[in-house]
Structure formats: C-alpha cells, structure tokens
Amino acid sequence: MDLVIRNAALADGRHGIDIAIAGERIAAVGPRLAVQGAREIDAAGNLASPPFVDAHFHMDATLSYGLPRVNESGTLLEGIALWGELKPQLAQEALVERAMQYCDWAVARGLLAIRTHVDICDDRLLAVEALLEVKRRVAPWIDLQLVAFPQDGLLRSPSAFDNLKRAIAMGVDVVGGIPHFERTMAQGAESVRLLCEFAAEQGLMVDMHCDETDDPLSRHIETLACETQRLGLQGRVAGSHLTSMHSMDNYYVSKLLPLIAESGVAAIANPLINITLQGRHDTYPKRRGMTRVPELLAAGVPVAFGHDCVMDPWYGLGSGDMLEVAHMGLHVAQMTGQAAMRQCFMAVTETPARILGLQGYGLEPGCNADLVLLDAGGPVEAIRLRAARRLVLRRGQVVSEAPPARATLHLPGRPRNVDFRLTRKE
Ligand code: FE2
Numbered sequence: 001m002d003l004v005i006r007n008a009a010l011a012d013g014r015h016g017i018d019i020a021i022a023g024e025r026i027a028a029v030g031p032r033l034a035v036q037g038a039r040e041i042d043a044a045g046n047l048a049s050p051p052f053v054d055a056h057f058h059m060d061a062t063l064s065y066g067l068p069r070v071n072e073s074g075t076l077l078e079g080i081a082l083w084g085e086l087k088p089q090l091a092q093e094a095l096v097e098r099a100m101q102y103c104d105w106a107v108a109r110g111l112l113a114i115r116t117h118v119d120i121c122d123d124r125l126l127a128v129e130a131l132l133e134v135k136r137r138v139a140p141w142i143d144l145q146l147v148a149f150p151q152d153g154l155l156r157s158p159s160a161f162d163n164l165k166r167a168i169a170m171g172v173d174v175v176g177g178i179p180h181f182e183r184t185m186a187q188g189a190e191s192v193r194l195l196c197e198f199a200a201e202q203g204l205m206v207d208m209h210c211d212e213t214d215d216p217l218s219r220h221i222e223t224l225a226c227e228t229q230r231l232g233l234q235g236r237v238a239g240s241h242l243t244s245m246h247s248m249d250n251y252y253v254s255k256l257l258p259l260i261a262e263s264g265v266a267a268i269a270n271p272l273i274n275i276t277l278q279g280r281h282d283t284y285p286k287r288r289g290m291t292r293v294p295e296l297l298a299a300g301v302p303v304a305f306g307h308d309c310v311m312d313p314w315y316g317l318g319s320g321d322m323l324e325v326a327h328m329g330l331h332v333a334q335m336t337g338q339a340a341m342r343q344c345f346m347a348v349t350e351t352p353a354r355i356l357g358l359q360g361y362g363l364e365p366g367c368n369a370d371l372v373l374l375d376a377g378g379p380v381e382a383i384r385l386r387a388a389r390r391l392v393l394r395r396g397q398v399v400s401e402a403p404p405a406r407a408t409l410h411l412p413g414r415p416r417n418v419d420f421r422l423t424r425k426e
Contacts, residue, residue, distance in 0.1 A: 269290050
C-alpha cells in the first residue's frame with residue numbers, strides 16, 4: 001500500500017478504522033488492516049471523511065468584495081444591482097485570479113467539489129470563458145461543475161436563452177434558471193418549462209435558483225417538480241434556495257412536499273445567505289428565510305447546504321468553510337437532535353456529492369482516495385469546532401496540511417494546553 005491511515009473515526013459512527021490507499025484509489029477499509037503502507041499516518045481516533053462538497057456557489061463573483069463599491073444596505077436586490085455595475089468592468093484575467101485564490105482556500109478547507117453558477121447574461125460570456133479556464137486548471141484537485149445561470153432572467157433579458165445555449169455548447173455542465181426574478185408568475189413558470197425541456201433534449205442536469213424570496217405565493221418549485229416528472233428528469237434536478245417555502249401556508253406545503261419527493265427533485269439551502277438576505281422587509285418578528293429543511297428531509301427529499309457567496313456583492317464574509325455552513329444550517333433549522341446534527345454533516349458531504357453526480361466519491365474500497373482528516377472525534381464535534389483540516393488527500397496525494405487548534409495557557413494549577421474537546425476524568 002502507498003498509504004495507510006490508522007485508527008480513524010468515520011462519519012457513520014465506526015471507530016478504530018484503518019484506510020489503505022493504493023495509487024489513486026482506496027484499497028481497503030476496516031479495523032486493524034493487516035497491510036503495510038509505504039507511509040502510515042496515525043489518525044489518533046480523529047474523523048476521516050470524504051471531502052466537503054459545495055452544491056451551490058457563485059465563483060464568478062467571489063472575492064470581489066468592495067468592487068466597485070460595497071453593498072451598503074446588505075440586501076439581495078442591492079447585491080444584484082451591484083453585480084450589474086461590476087459586470088461590464090470584469091476582466092477575464094482578474095476573474096480567473098480571484099477564482100483561483102478561492103480554490104486555494106477551498107483545498108485548504110478540504111472542499112474538493114464545487115457546483116458554481118456562472119452568469120450568462122453578459123453577451124461576451126467572459127465569466128463563462130474564465131470559469132471554464134479555472135475548471136481546467138483546478139481539475140487535478142477540485143471537481144468544478146458549472147451551471148449556466150441567467151441572473152437577469154431568462155425571458156426578462158433578451159439574449160439570455162441564446163447565451164445560455166452558447167454557454168452549454170462551450171462546455172458548461174448544468175442548466176440554471178431564476179423563475180422568481182422574471183416579470184410575472186406566468187413568465188416564471190414559462191422559463192421553468194423552457195429550461196427543463198432544453199435540459200431534457202440535451203441530457204443535462206438542472207439546478208435553478210427557485211423562489212429566493214419571502215413571497216409565500218412564489219411557487220415555482222411546484223412547476224419545477226411537475227416539469228421534472230413530465231420530462232422524466234427525476235434525480236437530475238435541484239431547486240436552490242426555495243426560501244419562499246419558509247413563508248408558505250402550511251396546508252399548501254403539505255401538498256407540495258410529497259410532490260417534490262415524488263419528482264426526485266433535490267433541495268439546496270444556503271443557510272449563511274438565506275439567514276442574512278431574507279426577512280429584510282419584515283419588522284418584528286422577522287422571518288428567518290431558510291427553506292423547511294427538516295420537513296424536506298422527513299419527506300425523503302435530499303437536502304444539501306451550499307455556501308452560495310464568499311466576499312462578493314451579496315455577502316462580505318466566509319472563507320470556504322463548509323463546516324461553518326453546516327453550523328449555521330443546524331442553528332437556523334433547529335436541527336439539534338443527534339441524528340439531525342449528523343444530517344447537517346451529510347448536507348455538506350455525501351448528499352451534495354449525490355446531487356452533483358460525483359463518481360467514485362466516498363470512503364469505500366474502489367472509491368477515489370480523496371479524504372479529509374479532521375481535528376475532531378466525529379461529525380458533530382467537527383461542526384461544533386469548525387475543526388482544523390489536519391490533512392487533505394486528493395487521489396492519494398496530500399494537497400493540504402494544517403496544525404490542530406490549540407491554545408497554550410499560562411495559568412497556575414491549570415493544564416498547559418486546551419483543545420476545546422470535552423474531557424472528563426471518571
Ligand atoms: Fe445563488
């Protein structure tokens with residue numbers, strides 16, 4: 001074996017597990033494997049997980065914070081207006097450079113697969129070209145999946161559909177949309193139908209920004225689920241955001257949830273962004289905006305958490321840390337039960353891997369030797385501590401290392417170090 005990781009915990013609760021790696025693949029997983037590694041790493045009981053996966057991101061806008069000015073109100077609509085001001089000024093080289101810097105952060109965070117939307121409403125398709133270039137450059141260490149995203153509306157922006165088709169022809173992977181941003185409900189529904197038909201024709205996946213509003217009557221997810229069934233797209237479609245569900249009538253949601261489940265549509269919530277951008281027109285009590293995550297999960301709908309934004313016109317914070325995303329999602333959804341907290345970890349690892357259709361993902365023999373070794377004993381502790389990524393492996397090679405989070409105390413009669421783990425003397 002090229003590498004054996006000894007005594008790891010796994011996210012499914014197993015402990016004392018060895019992981020043997022040969023070349024780019026995982027060869028064996030089990031307790032006390034009788035194999036020898038050219039290199040052996042003692043995980044010391046810490047969590048080994050397949051890499052983090054971000055199901056929803058905007059890499060064309062990332063790290064542009066403050067360009068050409070900051071978002072003074074912090075609202076979604078000022079963010080969209082600000083992005084409109086920035087778009088004509090975008091230069092390909094600078095965009096590539098910012099995206100590459102973000103990808104460095106991602107690797108350091110053990111985030112090795114990202115689905116990013118790319119705005120296709122600029123007729124030059126400069127961001128598409130830039131992100132296709134980034135995808136090519138980072139391919140050895142990050143799976144980057146691109147979604148053709150008509151930010152200004154498919155029907156609202158005259159050249160958007162042609163641009164979207166051009167972007168797909170250039171190599172963009174997934175069909176995007178933004179039905180709630182079209183001028184009328186009817187045009188929103190029409191955009192969903194056109195985009196799903198195009199995706200069915202082309203054999204592509206679909207991932208739409210859908211109902212990213214507090215308007216309880218924004219019901220495009222219903223059309224998306226229905227079109228998915230009509231066109232046989234089950235398992236290939238995701239609805240991103242779905243924040244209007246937070247504000248919908250409960251009776252209507254009781255009809256909607258089984259429809260989404262039957263249609264095989266996945267849901268992608270973006271907790272950091274939903275909690276800050278939604279509810280802005282409310283006084284008190286203020287709605288929290290995130291979609292109904294526990295109820296979707298209970299209905300059998302796969303739910304992933306996305307980062308959405310990092311230091312861009314919509315959000316001035318973030319650092320590519322999917323544990324921070326899971327931490328926020330857990331709090332906003334009040335998913336504090338033991339099983340629910342583990343589901344939040346799955347929402348930034350295995351669930352988005354399935355939504356993206358990643359091949360060879362997981363810690364099983366035959367899977368790609370991609371993993372992250374965390375400075376935590378299990379998934380809940382990893383979320384609590386936003387644990388350091390001690391080691392990040394891609395195809396069997398170490399691509400990032402980080403020290404554990406430790407503080408040295410100078411207190412009489414107290415321990416020398418703290419590591420923020422719960423230790424009890426029996
Ligand atoms: Fe988004």
